[in-house]
Amino acid sequence: MILGYTITQWLFGILSFLAIMFALMVVFSRNPINSVLYLVLTFFCIAGHYLLLNAQFLAVVHIVVYSGAIMVLFLFVIMLMNLNEDTEPQRTWLNKIIAAVAGGMLLFVMVGSLKGAEQLQYKQWGSSQIGLIKNLGMVLFKDFLFPFEIASILLLAAMVGAIMIGKKEIK
Amino acid sequence: MLNGISINYYLLLSTVLFIIGAVGVMARRNSIIIFMCIELMLNAVNLMLVSFSTLHNDPKGQVFVFFIMAVAASEVAVGLAILTMIYRNIKHIDTDLLTNLKN
Incomplete structure (x- = not known):
């Protein structure tokens, strides 16, 4: 117990924070290659979450398939097209603000709909060896x-x- | 509770990841970035499926995630082939320049 939280809860918090930060960097970084590398880091954080959820096999498959295969494919295509910061098309500020507002409202609705999930407190039974x-x-x-x-x-x-x-x- | 973490936090995390992916699809013009944001949204849904699978102690959810990964891999292969084809034809992958169907 550190500061009232268990190690698992600390790990969950740190991994969640890193996953959300890297996901934001995927959207906001101007260079497409940086976006791909941040997405790889996001996938590693999600694999860490799978480990926390006792899904060891899925964590390994996730790293192999996503970080290993799919992201390398993305990287190859970006390098093939020679995309960089100069060729990156940018939306106007109005479009970006509209997208952010729409996303924020969608987040509002989704989080509001999650309020009903508080009764979802199933008791875990049996062994947690399913992963x-x-x-x-x-x-x-x-x-x-x-x-x-x-x-x-x-x-x-x-x-x-x-x-x-x-x-x-x-x- | 999953190892001392409430399911609500997992729901909140995957919702936030999904919304970030959706905002990325709306806010960017580069087709490859849009594609990557779709991958991010798929992963948010995968995380939610795995957390519910652990909550119910039912391996079927994890099998579903396995199938989603297979579908995502084939989707990426075909999608990137289409993108390289578009790049070969119009020398760009800006979504605003794809106006062939407009006139």
């Missing part, structure tokens, strides 16, 4: 076998589609 790869794999390959196979077809279709869209015109 381990063994238990998750049992569910994935028993109850969700068909969606899993469909996901493989989706990935194949996406791969073929990306190659077809990305290649040069056939003469």
Whole structure:
């Protein structure tokens, strides 16, 4: 207990603060490469949250898929297009203010609707081992076998589609 | 309570992350940044699903997050291919310059 809070609560607070700060930096930084790097940091913070929630397998998959694969793809595309601060298109101040006001009002409505969630205090029962790869794999390959196979077809279709869209015109 | 943290804080955190992503979609003109903000919104929803999964002690929520990750990966592959195609055609990825359907 430090200052009346447990270690887990401190970790939650620090990770939340960092995640929100890095997410804001994604939106506000002018250089697209900085945006990508801040988004990677945000994803690491979210992986830390998964660890706090006892979802160890998802934390590892999240780091591998998002920070490892998707963000590298983004970085490659940005470097391919040679985007930097000078080529960055900017909205007018009026548009930015309108976006901020709309987002603020959306936040107001969403937080207002969360007031009813205060009764959601379920008592945790059983073991908290559901995030381990063994238990998750049992569910994935028993109850969700068909969606899993469909996901493989989706990935194949996406791969073929990306190659077809990305290649040069056939003469 | 999840390890001494109320579910409300997780809801609040994922809501704030989602709104930041939505504001990013509205406030930026660079297509790649808009795409990244969509990823941020997907992650906010993932975080909420995992927190509810832990709250109910039910692994199905985490399996759903797994599927969302698969869909997001394929979406990124196709989306970035489309963006490179747009860049090859009009030499820019500014969303305000994509006015082919206007006239």
